[in-house]
Amino acid sequence: MDVQTQADRTFDLLEAEIVSGRIPMGAKLGEEALAARFGVSRGPLREALRRLEGRSLAVRTAHSGVRVVELSEDDLVELYEVRGSLEGLAARLAAERGDDAELADIADLLVRQRDFGKSNADTDYSQGIEQDDFHYRIAMASGSSRLQRLLCGDLYSLIRMCRYKTWSIPGQRKSHQDHERILEAIQNRDGDLAELLMRRHVGVARQRYHQAESRGFTD
Incomplete structure (x- = not known):
């Protein structure tokens, strides 16, 4: 080697x-x-x-x-603010530009994740390879190379680190339902709604991170 x-x-x-x-x-x-x-x-x-x-x-x-790295409270606030803005834009652009076949593949991914979650409640399917990550796939569907570099490059590992910390907090089913509604808005080519739903979804993720911190979860 x-x-x-x-x-x-x-x-x-x-x-x-x-x-x-x-x-x-x-x-x-x-x-x-x-x-x-x-x-x-x-x-x-x-x-x-x-x-x-x-x-x-x-x-x-x-x-x-x-x-x-250790993330301070200010770091986390900034990270989630940036993430909400960029992922909201990615959802909007995916609604405006996304390829139908690619969006159908993401819909299939959500079905697999839902089925997986029924029998593997203690495992987060989305934390495997990038192609199994809903947020990664939406960024790729945006068609913006600059946005893809931002969300799937430097920020991606930090975002995943925060998400790992929250998967053991109750609410994964609600998160999956959010993904389904976001994708539905994208497939309906409703960019305004897709962006709004994604921003709200990231805001809830921020709340769940703080909940994980206060309850002492480390996984």
Whole structure:
């Protein structure tokens, strides 16, 4: 396995552990321990850590090295404000520009998620690959490359990290119903309604995050 492939693999593993909370916010990302854990040399590991910094999942300080990012209350407010605006716009553009076949695929995804949830209440189907993520798919359906880069690039990992923290809070069925209503508005080509529903949905997600914080959920 070449150095770049090792760096890619190490980045993917670290990102998954940070996003899921298995490596918690504020944790030190020590090179020696991580190199031994993932079976890689320092070179690929350092490249992976630099990429985590680029995704805003890690920060480097002069005295403590690299640590997982910690989000302050102000950070969270800003993140959800930006997310609500951008995802609302994505829903509007998907209604205006979205390909019928692509929207039908998203409808099929929601059916699979609903069926999966009936027998897997303790697992979040949407936290797998990007193609199983409703929000990711709506961003892609918007047809805006700049919006896609914003929502599916730097912001995406931070958003997923917050969503992981809330999936164990009651309300997943309501979240799925929100997705169905948003998609219905998009398929009906009602951009105003699609944007409104998406903004409301993200606002509720923000409330659920604070509920998770107050109740001490970490998954």
